[in-house]
Amino acid sequence: MFPESTTGSCYEECKSTAEWLLAQMEVRPLLGIVCGSGLGGLAEMLKDQVVFRYEDIPNFPQSTVRGHAGRLVFGTLKGKPCVCMQGRFHLYEGYPVQKTTLPMRIFKLLGVEMVILTNAAGGLNEDYKVGDIMIIKDHINMPGFAGVNPLAGQNDERFGVRFPCMSDAYDRDLRQLAQDVGEELGYKDFLREGVYCVLGGPSFETIAECRMLYRLGADAVGMSTVHEVIVARHCGMRVFALSLITNKAVMDYNSEEKANHEEVLQTGKQRAEQLEKLVSSMVSRIKHN
Numbered sequence: 652m653f654p655e656s657t658t659g660s661c662y663e664e665c666k667s668t669a670e671w672l673l674a675q676m677e678v679r680p681l682l683g684i685v686c687g688s689g690l691g692g693l694a695e696m697l698k699d700q701v702v703f704r705y706e707d708i709p710n711f712p713q714s715t716v717r718g719h720a721g722r723l724v725f726g727t728l729k730g731k732p733c734v735c736m737q738g739r740f741h742l743y744e745g746y747p748v749q750k751t752t753l754p755m756r757i758f759k760l761l762g763v764e765m766v767i768l769t770n771a772a773g774g775l776n777e778d779y780k781v782g783d784i785m786i787i788k789d790h791i792n793m794p795g796f797a798g799v800n801p802l803a804g805q806n807d808e809r810f811g812v813r814f815p816c817m818s819d820a821y822d823r824d825l826r827q828l829a830q831d832v833g834e835e836l837g838y839k840d841f842l843r844e845g846v847y848c849v850l851g852g853p854s855f856e857t858i859a860e861c862r863m864l865y866r867l868g869a870d871a872v873g874m875s876t877v878h879e880v881i882v883a884r885h886c887g888m889r890v891f892a893l894s895l896i897t898n899k900a901v902m903d904y905n906s907e908e909k910a911n912h913e914e915v916l917q918t919g920k921q922r923a924e925q926l927e928k929l930v931s932s933m934v935s936r937i938k939h940n
């Protein structure tokens with residue numbers, strides 16, 4: 652009934668990958684982390700690492716973007732068992748949206764209860780500065796308006812319901828924890844909370860597009876995260892997500908600024924340490940059921 656390309660990532664495929672991974676090591680992760688462009692250093696915080704290259708994992712897509720190493724790292728962070736994706740998948744790499752989000756279902760079948768996602772994003776909000784860290788409180792799934800949703804196609808109830816709620820996608824308690832931890836660490840001046848909008852990429856936005864997105868209520872724009880969040884929430888994992896504002900979206904026709912991936916990676920390097928501290932301090936205070 653549903654065409655092949657829209658049937659999502661099948662349960663058996665995800666299960667066999669999860670079982671393959673579990674058979675090779677003793678870590679039983681409760682927390683999943685996804686590293687954004689240039690933010691792979693988060694994975695280096697894990698102790699007692701067991702590392703798999705994506706190319707060695709059955710059914711796993713391959714990373715093709717600079718700043719995404721393509722390694723799945725297991726270990727412990729502040730004593731908590733974790734799995735960390737050093738490299739994620741984007742629509743513009745040519746993968747179907749279901750394939751870009753397949754790792755979230757594998758996380759679920761590995762036993763993960765909570766996911767922390769990070770990304771690099773362009774700042775639309777005029778008050779935002781390069782280097783700000785934005786706690787994501789909500790998203791706009793722009794490709795979703797044209798029917799690009801990772802849950803399109805036949806629904807598998809073993810993962811979740813046909814029509815999942817998204818108004819509570821970004822866990823309120825985890826957002827509050829991030830605010831508290833950020834304040835204690837002295838990050839108040841560069842810690843924000845806002846709305847992230849995903850576009851397909853890979854071209855960066857025009858000036859008219861940036862102006863439109865800001866008027867629509869987006870504070871930051873990027874090419875990832877939202878689809879992973881939809882799939883993670885569909886299968887019942889708690890979600891927390893952060894954007895590092897790596898560049899300011901160009902809003903002015905007189906501006907000489909040009910968005911580029913170099914600047915994105917450079918800003919990632921400059922803020923990596925604070926971002927890692929924020930995430931690890933949060934993890935040390937998270938309680939699992």
Ligand SMILES: O=P(O)(O)O[C@H]1O[C@H](CO)[C@@H](O)[C@H]1O
Pocket residue numbers: 686687688689716739741769770771772852873874875876911912915
């Ligand atoms: O969202 P992440 O993976 O951090 O990457 C962001 O940075 C890249 C553009 O520089 C795009 O892939 C955009 O989505």
Ligand SMILES: Nc1nc2[nH]cnc2c(=O)[nH]1
Pocket residue numbers: 771772773774850852854855856872873874897898899900910915
């Ligand atoms: N779409 C988009 N993605 C980004 N990732 C990092 N910066 C940007 C940006 O300005 N626009």
